[in-house]
Structure formats: C-alpha cells, structure tokens
Amino acid sequence: MSVGFILTNNFTLTALATFMDALRLAADDGDGSRQIRCRWTIMGSSPEPVKSSCGIPVARWEAFQDPRQFDYLVVVGGLLHAGPQLDAQAVEYLRTAAAQGVGLVGVCTGSFVLSRAGLMRNRRCCVSWYHYRDYLEEFPDHQPVAEQLYVVDRDRITCAGGAGVADLAAFLIERHLGSACAQKTMHIMLIDKARPAGQSQPQPPTAVEGGPAIVNDRVRRALLLMEQNLTTPLTVEQISSRLSVSTRQFERLFREATGMSPNSFYRILRLRYGHWLLRNSTRSVTDIAQETGFSDCAHFSRQFRGVYGVSPSGLRRDGPPPGPPAMAEGLSAVTALALDRDLVPPDRRLFE
Missing domain, CATH: 1.10.10.60 (Homeodomain-like)
Structure with a gap:
C-alpha cells in the first residue's frame, strides 16, 4: 500500500499524524516502523516547510513523483478561510493523478480542495458538520454528506477529519493488507475497533439544505x-x-x-x-x-x-x-x- 501526502497551507496536524501513524504501525511487525507493507511520503511544490494550523512546520520529503506509483494521494486540509490552500502546481498534479485513475483522498477540509479543483463533480463528498453550510454555499451543485465519518465514492474518498481519520486509515489498511493488520494497528493506537464509514459524526449536523435563512x-x-x-x-x-x-x-x-x-x-x-x-x-x-x-x-x-x-x-x-x-x-x-x-x-x- 503506497500513499503520498500533500499538505495544504494551515493543514491540521492531527489528521496527518493519525493517518501516517496508522500506516507506520501497519507497515511492520510490532512498532518497527519500517516501510515494508506500507510506503508513505510527503510531497510538495516547494522545499519550504508548510505551516500547520497549530504553528508546527512540516517540510516535504520530496518533489511530486509519478502519481501512478501511489494507491492514494491524501490531501490534508486545515483552516478553511486562511488564504489559498494549494498552489497551481499542486492542483495540476492532483488533476493529472485523477486522470490516471489514482485514488484521491481528502481529509479534514481536503474535500474543499478536491472540489475546488473540479474533482468531486457527480460524487458524494464528506464534510464536517461544522463546515456543511460553507460547503453548500460554495458548491451548491455538489452532494455533501455531514452525517458520516467518511464517504467512499469510487476513487474519491473524503473524511470529515478528527478521530475519523483513524477509522478511514483502518478501512484502507484492511482493504489492502487484511483485517488482522488493521485490528493490530487500532489496538496499538488504543482504539478498540474502527468505526464504519456510515457511523454518525459525534456532533449532529446543524445545517440542512432548504432550511430557513437567517440573514441578520x-x-x-x-x-x-x-x-x-x-x-x-x-x-x-x-x-x-x-x-x-x-x-x-x-x-x-x-x-x-x-x-x-x-x-x-x-x-x-x-x-x-x-x-x-x-x-x-x-x-x-x-x-x-x-x-x-x-x-x-x-x-x-x-x-x-x-x-x-x-x-x-x-x-x-x-x-x-x-x-x-x-x-x-x-x-x-x-x-x-x-x-x-x-x-x-x-x-x-x-x-x-
């Protein structure tokens, strides 16, 4: 299982660390952390570190590689209204990967990035209940889902973020490496078992399309x-x-x-x-x-x-x-x- 991470400006550190640690634990026996059963890397347009929303900078490991060598490219989103999330080179790389059939994953507000790149048309897209109305206002012709932890729609996977990233990582690990490996990963992370995609987000959604508008x-x-x-x-x-x-x-x-x-x-x-x-x-x-x-x-x-x-x-x-x-x-x-x-x-x- 091969995964490439792409970090947006002001990305959420929890989403990156949770996903990457799940891969690390699945990749080797015990907690050896060797990239045997899983491979992961962080790619970017510039060697300059990308600052996370909590202020910790993370530098890319390498420039963009041939997307066909990855099973998934994971866009790690973060703050939604803090300027551009990705530059033009990164967006074009995602479009190229999509054209080549590579699976694209958006976690946290990564769903907005994929949608802005035109890569979520005619697909269901998982967003946090917190940003449901933001998504509807920006993409009124898309299909947002705010009552699930994550959504798998063919070769597009989107996740609301938070602890749901661990559940999504376990799902992908089980898909590629089997249930025993996914269970071992969750247990080392002190998680009893992975929740299914359709489980409700902990806070009920507070926005429904067609509801009364509050203008003031x-x-x-x-x-x-x-x-x-x-x-x-x-x-x-x-x-x-x-x-x-x-x-x-x-x-x-x-x-x-x-x-x-x-x-x-x-x-x-x-x-x-x-x-x-x-x-x-x-x-x-x-x-x-x-x-x-x-x-x-x-x-x-x-x-x-x-x-x-x-x-x-x-x-x-x-x-x-x-x-x-x-x-x-x-x-x-x-x-x-x-x-x-x-x-x-x-x-x-x-x-x-």
Missing part, C-alpha cells in the same frame, strides 16, 4: 454562540454583551429573524441536541441532561416531553411517537422546523 449578522453570530455553549448556556445579557448591543435590541432582532425569543430558541436547540444524543449514544439520561445544560434530569425530562411528546427514556425505549412532534404553546414555524429537522447554523466565518 448579529442573530447568526448569536446562534453560533448558542451552538458552542450548549452545556453551560449563556444568558441573554451575556450574548447581547458579546454582540455589543443592548439586551432589548438583541431580543427584538432575534424575534424578527426567528419568530421566537432567544431563550425559547436556545432551549429548543439544547433539546434537539439531547434528542440526538438519546438516539445516537448510550449515555444515561442524567448525563445527557447535564450535557445539554439542564439543572437536573427531572427538568430536562419535563421540557423534553413538552416538545417531543415523549419522555427521554420513552424515546430511547420505544422510538419517537407517530406523527409530527408535539410543539410547546406559542412556538413559531421556525421552531417546528427545528423539531423535525436541523437548525440552519450561522455563518461560522464571522468568528474564524
């Missing part, structure tokens, strides 16, 4: 603050202060944009996250209540039943009740959409 910048920033503070909810006064507006003005703007008060919307957002955790994790109801910022399990259960028409334990035991979910009194159409689908997130670039 301050409201969109407020939604991001809410989304990032689910466990310890912010007060309306704290959010207003961060947005540099009065509490009264913020509440007015928020109601105009969503049809709800900030507190009602925030509560629905936290309950939706709790709903997702109940369906996609084995955590106790008490743990989920704490994770979603409720003072105790009883409070969480009352609020949850009022919105979804079933208790948290009942949902986990019997599944959701038939028909549309119940709504608390006075909730708007935006909230109804939030109960049945996912909320559209703010534009995260405002805070990057």
Whole structure:
C-alpha cells in the first residue's frame, strides 16, 4: 500500500499524524516502523516547510513523483478561510493523478480542495458538520454528506477529519493488507475497533439544505454562540454583551429573524441536541441532561416531553411517537422546523 501526502497551507496536524501513524504501525511487525507493507511520503511544490494550523512546520520529503506509483494521494486540509490552500502546481498534479485513475483522498477540509479543483463533480463528498453550510454555499451543485465519518465514492474518498481519520486509515489498511493488520494497528493506537464509514459524526449536523435563512449578522453570530455553549448556556445579557448591543435590541432582532425569543430558541436547540444524543449514544439520561445544560434530569425530562411528546427514556425505549412532534404553546414555524429537522447554523466565518 503506497500513499503520498500533500499538505495544504494551515493543514491540521492531527489528521496527518493519525493517518501516517496508522500506516507506520501497519507497515511492520510490532512498532518497527519500517516501510515494508506500507510506503508513505510527503510531497510538495516547494522545499519550504508548510505551516500547520497549530504553528508546527512540516517540510516535504520530496518533489511530486509519478502519481501512478501511489494507491492514494491524501490531501490534508486545515483552516478553511486562511488564504489559498494549494498552489497551481499542486492542483495540476492532483488533476493529472485523477486522470490516471489514482485514488484521491481528502481529509479534514481536503474535500474543499478536491472540489475546488473540479474533482468531486457527480460524487458524494464528506464534510464536517461544522463546515456543511460553507460547503453548500460554495458548491451548491455538489452532494455533501455531514452525517458520516467518511464517504467512499469510487476513487474519491473524503473524511470529515478528527478521530475519523483513524477509522478511514483502518478501512484502507484492511482493504489492502487484511483485517488482522488493521485490528493490530487500532489496538496499538488504543482504539478498540474502527468505526464504519456510515457511523454518525459525534456532533449532529446543524445545517440542512432548504432550511430557513437567517440573514441578520448579529442573530447568526448569536446562534453560533448558542451552538458552542450548549452545556453551560449563556444568558441573554451575556450574548447581547458579546454582540455589543443592548439586551432589548438583541431580543427584538432575534424575534424578527426567528419568530421566537432567544431563550425559547436556545432551549429548543439544547433539546434537539439531547434528542440526538438519546438516539445516537448510550449515555444515561442524567448525563445527557447535564450535557445539554439542564439543572437536573427531572427538568430536562419535563421540557423534553413538552416538545417531543415523549419522555427521554420513552424515546430511547420505544422510538419517537407517530406523527409530527408535539410543539410547546406559542412556538413559531421556525421552531417546528427545528423539531423535525436541523437548525440552519450561522455563518461560522464571522468568528474564524
């Protein structure tokens, strides 16, 4: 198994290290690290080191080689809005490799790089839930997937990043070297077993195509603050202060944009996250209540039943009740959409 890595400007060091270490452990017996069963290298246009998003520079090992000697070329993405990710020479190299049938892998925001090079047309593309809306805005005619760890679509493989890179590496190792080698690699990395591609990303996606658009910048920033503070909810006064507006003005703007008060919307957002955790994790109801910022399990259960028409334990035991979910009194159409689908997130670039 032969893999060539191409690093983007401000690439994610975790993605590179995880993928490369998995190959290293699969390549030799024990942790000898010799490139026997696997070969890997880092290529680039320039001998100048490429800086990772955490500031650690990594230099290429060699210039671009004949792409046909690789099973996969892995584009390691990183910060999305920090300037060009690859130069023209690297992009042309990827296009040449694609024309020659070499497998292309995009990890982290590497999916954006492949899409910008025109290499993901008519293919499903895995993106992080965090950048789902960014991807839709830039590539409205593509097919993003934000509910899986990684997606294999013929000779294009894309991964949301994070710990999912280890799962993808194990999948490729098993494909080429067998399940025993993949299992040994995971165990040395202290991972019980690799998760399948279709397993949900740990945080539920918060953007759905066709959802209601939030135009006001301050409201969109407020939604991001809410989304990032689910466990310890912010007060309306704290959010207003961060947005540099009065509490009264913020509440007015928020109601105009969503049809709800900030507190009602925030509560629905936290309950939706709790709903997702109940369906996609084995955590106790008490743990989920704490994770979603409720003072105790009883409070969480009352609020949850009022919105979804079933208790948290009942949902986990019997599944959701038939028909549309119940709504608390006075909730708007935006909230109804939030109960049945996912909320559209703010534009995260405002805070990057």
